Amino acid sequence: xxxxxxxxxxxxxxYYFALPGHxxxxxxxxxxxxGVLGSTLGLLEEGATxxxxxxxxxxxxxRNDLWPGYKTGAGIDPLLLAQFPLLEDALRAxxxxxxxxxxxxxxxALAAAARVGADDARVDQVIIxxxxxxxxxxxxxxxxxxxxxxxxxxxxxxxxxxKFGVPPASIPDWLALVGDNADGFPGxxxxxxxxxxxxxxxxxxxxxxxxxxxxxxxxxxxxPKLAATFGEAHKDxxxxxxxxxxxxxxxxxxxxxxxxxxxxxxxxxWTDRLGAPDLLTRARKAAEGxxx
Numbered sequence: 001x002x003x004x005x006x007x008x009x010x011x012x013x014x015y016y017f018a019l020p021g022h023x024x025x026x027x028x029x030x031x032x033x034x035g036v037l038g039s040t041l042g043l044l045e046e047g048a049t050x051x052x053x054x055x056x057x058x059x060x061x062x063r064n065d066l067w068p069g070y071k072t073g074a075g076i077d078p079l080l081l082a083q084f085p086l087l088e089d090a091l092r093a094x095x096x097x098x099x100x101x102x103x104x105x106x107x108x109a110l111a112a113a114a115r116v117g118a119d120d121a122r123v124d125q126v127i128i129x130x131x132x133x134x135x136x137x138x139x140x141x142x143x144x145x146x147x148x149x150x151x152x153x154x155x156x157x158x159x160x161x162x163k164f165g166v167p168p169a170s171i172p173d174w175l176a177l178v179g180d181n182a183d184g185f186p187g188x189x190x191x192x193x194x195x196x197x198x199x200x201x202x203x204x205x206x207x208x209x210x211x212x213x214x215x216x217x218x219x220x221x222x223x224p225k226l227a228a229t230f231g232e233a234h235k236d237x238x239x240x241x242x243x244x245x246x247x248x249x250x251x252x253x254x255x256x257x258x259x260x261x262x263x264x265x266x267x268x269x270w271t272d273r274l275g276a277p278d279l280l281t282r283a284r285k286a287a288e289g290x291x292x
Contacts (some may be wrong), residue, residue, distance in 0.1 A: 003117040003255060004048045007130030008055035008098070009106045011036045012087055014150070016080045024273050029079040033087045034274040039149075040096060041279060043129075044286045050117075050258040053091050054109035055084055057100035061108075063183075063243050070243065071184040090274070093266040094283060097258045104250050107134050111246035113258075118143045120255045134180075136160045137171035137246060165197025173206050176241035177230075185240050188233045195220050206237055262287030 015035030022031035043051060059073035059081075073081060088100045099109035110128055117126035118140060128135050131148040139146050139160050146155040153159075161167055166174050177196035179187025202218040203209045210216060213227030220226065230237065263283040271280040 001050065001123050001255075002048070003050045003052075003113070003123055003126045003258065004043055005110050005113050005117075005126065005128045006040060006043070006051065006053040007106060007110060007128075007132060007135070008036065008053040008087060008091070009084075010130050010132060011039060011053075012055070012083060013080070015039070016077075016083070022275055024275070028082065028086075030083065030086060030274055032080065032083050033090050034276050034279070036087055037090050037094060037270075037274070037279055038276070040091060040094065041282055041286065044096075044260055045282065049260060049290075050255055051260055052097040052099060052109075052113050052252065052258045054099040054101060054106035054113070055088055056106045057084060057088065058102045061101070061105045062103050063105070067185055067239065067243055069184045069186075071182065090267075090270045093264050093270045095260055095263045095267075095287075097253070099250070099252055101250070104247055107132065108247040108250045109252055110135060111138050111248045112250035113252045114138045114144050115248040116252060117255055123255060133164070133171070134175070134183075134244065134246060136164065137168050137244075138248075139168040165194070166200045170200045170204055172241045172244040173200050173204075175244035176206060176237045179240070180244065183243065185243055187240065188229050188237055190222065190226055190229050195222075195226060199226075206234075206241060260290075262290070 012032050016032035019031045019035050021029055022034060024030045040053060064070045064072065088098050091098045101109050114126050114128055117123045126144045128138060128146045129149050131150065135146055136155065138144055139155055139157055141157045157168055164171065164174055174196050177188050177191040178193050179185055198218050198220050199209060199216065209230060211227065211231055213223035216223050267283055268280055271277050
């Protein structure tokens with residue numbers, strides 16, 4: 001059994017900016033919803049049996065209380081924001097499990113579902129469908145991998161090391177030093193991707209990095225200055241790591257809850273609204289294929 005976990009927030013953004021737009025009969029933009037619904041249906045047509053989609057029902061989360069600069073919904077096109085609840089309802093009509101996050105984030109739900117899937121002896125592989133670097137921390141050979149569906153690239157632990165220079169377990173530490181513009185925290189002054197990777201490849205986690213750069217058992221340009229910055233901003237670094245660490249205890253149910261059993265009757269109303277009757281035909285055909 002394989003489990004597919006989809007980053008619905010990423011998918012909605014992706015299709016919103018990739019598609020020309022489609023207005024329903026009520027004058028509401030719905031094309032991104034149509035795009036994500038078709039993409040998710042594509043997974044089912046390819047044979048996916050257990051699927052969960054996570055969304056940021058509310059962009060803000062508990063992390064906004066920890067860091068004032070953390071990402072918010074400010075600046076996001078209202079036409080895009082308005083499609084989040086529409087997407088969640090359309091996916092439920094398709095019969096797919098949806099985790100619409102409020103206090104936590106979509107990434108937390110994906111991390112929690114990856115943990116649940118990996119802990120289930122019946123699951124051969126958990127596939128996290130997103131290119132988001134935050135989710136790289138969840139990769140664990142051989143059970144949990146990350147898939148960039150757009151580039152058709154699969155990330156196991158070796159691929160994560162190749163891309164970031166550190167193992168999955170060190171991704172939150174790496175993000176703490178480098179920062180994450182998408183999430184709204186800056187990292188530490190002077191620290192870049194290469195210096196952070198070099199130091200963490202040797203020491204693993206922030207608490208293991210020696211305070212004196214001259215004692216580092218790794219060659220890093222400007223080590224004394226980096227060490228000084230690390231010491232001065234140590235509290236910030238630990239906070240940033242906390243922000244980057246995904247919460248794997250989000251309520252996501254069990255693997256059995258995620259099994260696709262076909263679309264609900266409401267899908268016909270949704271495909272009419274989306275102007276995509278072909279999606280209903282495809283969903284019914286995919287469901288019939290499971291029965292035969």
